[in-house]
Amino acid sequence: MNILITGGNGFVGKNLLRKLEPLQWNITILDRNIPDPENRSDSVTFWQGDLLYQTGLKSLAAKSEPFDAIVHLAAMLPGSGDDIQMLRINVDGTNNVIRYFAHPETQIIFLSSGLVYGAYCFQATEESTVAPEHPYAKSKVLAEQCVLDFGDRHGNKTTILRPSVLYGPGAPKGMFIQSMLNALLENQEFPMTAGEQFRDFLHIDDAVEVLSRILRQRIPGVFNVASGEVVSISEVADRVAEISGKRNLIRKGVLPYRENESFQYSLDAKKLRNVLQWKPQVLLENGLADIWNHMNQEVIS
Numbered sequence: 001m002n003i004l005i006t007g008g009n010g011f012v013g014k015n016l017l018r019k020l021e022p023l024q025w026n027i028t029i030l031d032r033n034i035p036d037p038e039n040r041s042d043s044v045t046f047w048q049g050d051l052l053y054q055t056g057l058k059s060l061a062a063k064s065e066p067f068d069a070i071v072h073l074a075a076m077l078p079g080s081g082d083d084i085q086m087l088r089i090n091v092d093g094t095n096n097v098i099r100y101f102a103h104p105e106t107q108i109i110f111l112s113s114g115l116v117y118g119a120y121c122f123q124a125t126e127e128s129t130v131a132p133e134h135p136y137a138k139s140k141v142l143a144e145q146c147v148l149d150f151g152d153r154h155g156n157k158t159t160i161l162r163p164s165v166l167y168g169p170g171a172p173k174g175m176f177i178q179s180m181l182n183a184l185l186e187n188q189e190f191p192m193t194a195g196e197q198f199r200d201f202l203h204i205d206d207a208v209e210v211l212s213r214i215l216r217q218r219i220p221g222v223f224n225v226a227s228g229e230v231v232s233i234s235e236v237a238d239r240v241a242e243i244s245g246k247r248n249l250i251r252k253g254v255l256p257y258r259e260n261e262s263f264q265y266s267l268d269a270k271k272l273r274n275v276l277q278w279k280p281q282v283l284l285e286n287g288l289a290d291i292w293n294h295m296n297q298e299v300i301s
Contacts, residue, residue: 001025003215004067004101006051007074009033011171012111012207016071017044019208020215028064031074051093057100069107069215072097072147075140079174083135090139094146104154107218109211110147112140112162114224119262126162126222126271133260144222157220161210164226164267168204168287169294177201177236177288184246185295191254193261195234200266202227203282213276226267227280236284243289 003020007013008029020027021043028045040046045064049056051074074097076089094110102108115137117124132138144160151158171178183190202225210225234252241247273279282290 001068001215002028002065003069003071004028004030004064005071005073006030006097007072009035009046010073011168012166012204012211013073014170015168015204016073016208016211017041019212026065028067030060051089051096054096054100057096061100066103067101067106069109070097070101071109071111071211071215073111075111075143076136077172078134078136086135087139087142090136091142091146094143098146098150102150104156107157107159107215108147108150109159109161109214110144111211112144112160113137114162114164114226114265114267116141116144116162117267119260120264121266122264123266123268124224125268126224151220157218159214159220160222161214162222162224162267163207164200164202164224165265166204166207167201167291169291171204176233177240177291180237180240180250181244181288181291181295184240184244184249185299187246187249189249189251191251192237193233193255193257194253195232195237197233197261197263198230198266199233199236200226200228200230201236201284201287202280203284203287205282206280209281210272210276210278213278217276219275221271221275223272223275224267224269225272226269227282227284228269229280229284230266231284236288239285239288240292243285243292 003025005013009031030047030049034046034048047060049060076086116130116132117128118131119133132141147158167177180190237250241250
């Protein structure tokens with residue numbers, strides 16, 4: 001297999017690469033930021049590139065054999081720039097990836113978001129109405145359509161994955177769980193809302209297992225990816241307090257809820273479980289403990 005992973009130096013990409021390397025496939029990582037030479041794997045090709053720089057993409061494409069599969073992870077996340085730029089990167093960038101690196105037989109796997117169902121969704125299924133409310137979610141819907149249109153044109157096996165809230169070691173610092181753990185590690189207070197919001201948190205190891213299986217089995221379709229373990233933010237804070245032993249630093253109810261706060265956000269992943277014969281392996285409590293232990297080991301080392 002000759003595989004291209006866009007955004008391969010990000011949170012999901014690094015974990016997917018760790019999962020796929022033992023398979024000894026030909027893997028190329030395309031990212032705006034690539035690891036320093038001493039931190040790169042000798043078995044992986046790293047390309048530094050911008051999804052909006054078409055001349056550069058065309059030049060990179062000329063260097064490689066046709067890709068059997070593309071895992072498109074690269075995206076601009078909420079809060080990292082203006083909305084127009086987000087739309088360009090997430091939509092035009094997706095079109096550019098398809099244009100320069102896909103051929104009619106290429107399997108394309110696109111990592112979308114459960115937010116396409118709206119900021120409020122309770123056990124949304126793949127048949128639920130797509131109702132994006134924010135620019136990021138809207139850009140994901142448009143990018144999904146780019147991938148699906150490619151599949152329709154070529155009778156190809158394209159896959160859209162809509163994950164719930166991903167977490168795990170190395171997650172972006174702005175995410176709730178990571179922010180809390182970082183604060184407690186530094187013995188800093190962590191102010192939060194009362195925590196009445198409900199979320200489905202999926203460990204990154206379970207997410208990349210899904211990506212790996214879909215690559216190997218070439219399974220097309222639109223799938224939700226979720227743990228099925230729906231918990232309140234308050235309960236997450238309680239579990240972190242118990243694991244860390246720093247309950248006194250967590251300040252519940254100090255912050256007000258945001259305007260238009262989403263109190264329910266969960267996905268139904270039965271379709272994926274049935275097709276892949278898959279179920280999540282990492283319980284939230286164990287996942288939180290693993291991250292905390294990993295962070296403490298990094299401090300010691």
